[in-house]
Amino acid sequence: MGDKLKQNDSPGVVQDFEEQERCIRLIAKELLSSDTVDVVIGFQEDDIGGSPIPLFARSPEQAEKLVWNENCWRNLAPYFKRFDGKVAVVAKPCDTRSIVNLIAENQLERENITIIGIECGGVLNRDGVLAHGCLGCTSTVPAIWDYPVAADGGKEFIGLPSPPSTDTFVDFNADSSREDRRNRFLREIDKCILCYSCRQACPGCYCESCFVDRKMTNWHQRDVDTGNKIAFHLTRAMHLAGRCVTCGACENVCPSGVSLKYIYDEINRFIEDQYDFRAGINADLPSAMNSFDQTDRDTGFLGGEGI
Numbered sequence: 001m002g003d004k005l006k007q008n009d010s011p012g013v014v015q016d017f018e019e020q021e022r023c024i025r026l027i028a029k030e031l032l033s034s035d036t037v038d039v040v041i042g043f044q045e046d047d048i049g050g051s052p053i054p055l056f057a058r059s060p061e062q063a064e065k066l067v068w069n070e071n072c073w074r075n076l077a078p079y080f081k082r083f084d085g086k087v088a089v090v091a092k093p094c095d096t097r098s099i100v101n102l103i104a105e106n107q108l109e110r111e112n113i114t115i116i117g118i119e120c121g122g123v124l125n126r127d128g129v130l131a132h133g134c135l136g137c138t139s140t141v142p143a144i145w146d147y148p149v150a151a152d153g154g155k156e157f158i159g160l161p162s163p164p165s166t167d168t169f170v171d172f173n174a175d176s177s178r179e180d181r182r183n184r185f186l187r188e189i190d191k192c193i194l195c196y197s198c199r200q201a202c203p204g205c206y207c208e209s210c211f212v213d214r215k216m217t218n219w220h221q222r223d224v225d226t227g228n229k230i231a232f233h234l235t236r237a238m239h240l241a242g243r244c245v246t247c248g249a250c251e252n253v254c255p256s257g258v259s260l261k262y263i264y265d266e267i268n269r270f271i272e273d274q275y276d277f278r279a280g281i282n283a284d285l286p287s288a289m290n291s292f293d294q295t296d297r298d299t300g301f302l303g304g305e306g307i
């Protein structure tokens, strides 16, 4: 067993990326040569030196280009909608939670997707440090899979520990006044330039016509002023309530360094507290936003009703 990464300060528990990559290629080649799937979506090296980019392998020969390493931070779920046939995907645990979510929301047929599920102890972002979204990760093993690829390259997940959470956002929100929380939120979104990359990267943002692109009502302007930023981020947060799978893809692509984890950790905590529900765990459960109960309370988050 190799010894390539010890990101999580857990002696003796390591992730062997080389062995995992070898297994991914073997599985992909088998799936393609047996015509079990039409395409395998995974990662390939970026020839000009960036983080690995998506690969859509349609033959065993192309599957030889699949790579897997600590820089594979992208969530590949947004690419599913490009394909009609049988698709296989290389999926980290957070990516598998977005697949569960897509199945639960009738966006994906389970029988049309083959999941090469990777045990993952965290990935590095574009700056080469542990991705913010990985801090306090809720599970290092896939929520759903067809072909398991354990941290040591075997078929039995070995129980890689999650990187510990060092964030204090939720504590801050729990302990602060409404005004402090609102100011904290406004300071964060002040950095936003309304490029909408976060929406593009998000596996939950699959509407063909996003509210910010609709011209008919013309109620959302593109000017980068605070009101438009509040409208975008709070509307998006409401749309993702009970659906965000904490994959961190939105924050990883943000060119302005907006801590979207700050917003989504809070709304995920809110949904867990209010509805005892976490997205992407069980495709048979209706999402929190699709279940109404007379006991549901009117309450706010990130500064409450007054924001």
Ligand code: SF4
Residues within 6 Å of the ligand: 133, 198, 201, 202, 203, 204, 205, 240, 243, 244, 245, 246, 247, 248, 249, 250, 251, 260, 264
């Ligand atoms: S809001 Fe961000 S963390 Fe949540 S599912 Fe979308 S991309 Fe992932």
Ligand code: SF4
Residues within 6 Å of the ligand: 191, 192, 193, 194, 195, 196, 197, 198, 199, 250, 253, 254, 255, 256, 257, 258, 260
């Ligand atoms: S990716 Fe960042 S800058 Fe772009 S809209 Fe999202 S939060 Fe704003």
